[in-house]
Amino acid sequence: MPTREEWAVVLFTLRVAALGTAMILPFGVAAAALLARRHGPGRTLLDTLFSLPLVLPPTAVGVVLLDAFARVSPLGRALAAAGIQIAFDWKGVVIATSVMSFPLLVRSALTAFEEVDPRLVGLARTLGCGPMQAFFRVTLPLAWRGVLAGTVLAFARALGEFGATVMLAGNIPGRTQTLALAIFHEAQLGHDDRARVLAGVTAVLAFAALWSAEIVGRARARRTA
């Protein structure tokens, strides 16, 4: 069983993953919705750009983020002036996991939006809806399952993010240490049994998230089938 300190790490990991997922949800849905309606080279470019974190080494993304939020960068200086520190802080964990899980949300939501029949959206327009209303009353409810699946994937990815997090936020026990970092930490110290316990907890959390999303999605599908 996990110790008290380890439970604290679990709770911290869940918090930053949930916060990060909530943060990227509106942006990810908006990006997917905009991409779904566009075709041509501009779309391919954006699509590729959004997907980059999927294929880059996470540590490379971490380096870019560290540069962006360092105290010497314009962004870092502006944030520091406002009293906000990102690097080597829990906020850095949120930023790093968000950036890494963003493409999973966008890709999944994009596929779901593209499957919505554009004629249905057009009909909603003739029935009095503006573009935003048509999106919230027709497109989103019809793509709901794909958006949920993407959200859960993003959340699960955030739970397990390592490379970008360690670069931007470091591995500070009690401050920026997530499950993934703690597993690495324990293994480095030769505490293989502790590493195994934490790995087990991570697996259970990820499984629970994916499974509950599947169940909710199926219940919804039955109702409208």
Add this chain to the structure above:
Amino acid sequence: MIRLDFETPLARFPLRIEADLRAPVTAVMGPSGAGKTSLLDAIAGLRSVASGRIAIDDDVLVDTAAGRRLPPQHRRVGYVPQDAGLFPHLTVRENVLFGARGASNEVGHAIDVLEIGSLGARYPASLSGGEKQRVALARALATRPRLLLLDEPLAALDVSLRDRIVPYLLRVRDEWATPMLYVTHNVGEALALAGEVLLLESGRVEAQGAPLALLATPGLSREARAGIENLLAGEIESHDAEGGVTRVRLAGGLVVSVSIAAERPVGSAVTVAIRAEDVLVATEPVRGLSARNVYEAVVRGIERGPGDAAVRCAIRPELPEWLARLTPAAVADLGLATGSRVWLAVKSHSVRVTSAPPARAGRGADVGTGGS
């Protein structure tokens, strides 16, 4: 009146439409890919217009010269697509109320007329094709549109189901008096509903005129010519169970014998349908023929198309004309011409009886060969 004068590019040719539509119902016909659906989309605002003007009476929907392009939600144009286009995540009731405006009793009226009240809690996936179309029609009517666009609403249905939906469309036409543009490949539907036909070909108006005149239009396919029906309003006069016939008195006093339809009470209003190819034409009084219905008539005109001819016949001057479809050879052999005296014969079994639309303002009477 609907004034169309606009141009917009399609994949293979530009859609260039210039027409004034005055009839309550205009049938839009023409070969597949002629631009019929694109025309409806342009009017609804779902396809942008490159240049020109679209107006319903005094309401200008599009006027590119004045920089005016009303977004779809402000056009108040109802759209019923071929597949009904119901929102699958909403119940029938939620679909109908989706864009409802105005008093709720008007929505209730649409639900009553289209007989979908009992479907309210169901989802579209569980509805039959005919039910879906009626729900889609109610949904469009609930927005109190200034114009209804119907894109082959019956094409996905089988023939017997079509016969049951047409009366609902006639009811909508007569109860709401909302002008309609009705895309169809079926001349029978066009004759039953429309006062005017707009025939499109490669994005242009090939012909515009009364439905009957269409028969002379070369662009019309053979398939389209089939299925032309005489639709006549009447009421059940009597049943003869032993003889196996029911007598229907048509508006104007003409009596037609049909296969027994005892389930319809005496006095109930019906529409009888007789396919134009089931009308036999003789140049002498007919005797010793099994056909129960024989009427003397005068040829009013002959519309010739490739491979066939439609003979317009007047049984009585005050009644709608009947159409008989013959081969050009038969027309020549009989020596038919405008003014010829003929006898028309129809078997009881060739006459179908369907429920009539409510004959409001006496318009039910000229359902059949409307337009003229």
